[in-house]
Amino acid sequence: MTDGMWNYGTEAGRLPGVDLTGWRVEACDGHIGTVDRHSDEVDDSCLVVDTGAWIFGKEVLIPASAVTSFDLEEQAVHLALTREQVKDAPEFHSDKHFADRQYREEITQYYRTGGPFSGGAGAI
Structure with a gap:
């Protein structure tokens, strides 16, 4: 599946080879958790974010294109x-x-309709 949503934008400044595991994850309005896993594969780049106690330990998949920047120092x-x-x-x-293309499509649809790709507030 080729979808720009699953690739880091050039403006984000991603440095291939840097292990992001354990890095803090900041939404545009505050801290949301830490990187549990990540992928740099072309057309399948993403972050798996552990939200910890904030939303009861839920892990969420964040498409790479939702990343605006990386702060190596912090x-x-x-x-x-x-x-x-x-x-x-x-x-x-x-x-x-x-393994489940339908599940992947559900995630893609969420970010297209309820997330930043919907064209509404916060669109990237």
Whole structure:
């Protein structure tokens, strides 16, 4: 599946090879968690964010194009998503992400219709 949503934008400044595991993740309106896993694969780049106690330990999949910048000094990833958009995102299930195309499409649809790709407030 080729979809620009699943690639880092050049303006984000992603440095390939840098392990983001454990980095802080900041929505545009506050802290949301830490990077649990990430992928730099072409057309499948994403972050799996552990939201911790903030939303009861839920992990969410964030498409790479939602990343606005990386702060190497602070080890932080900044997103073009609000805390509410992250909170409402479908829960990440690793067994489905890689094997279930319908699940992947649900996530894509969420970010297109309820997230920053919908063209509404916070669109990137």
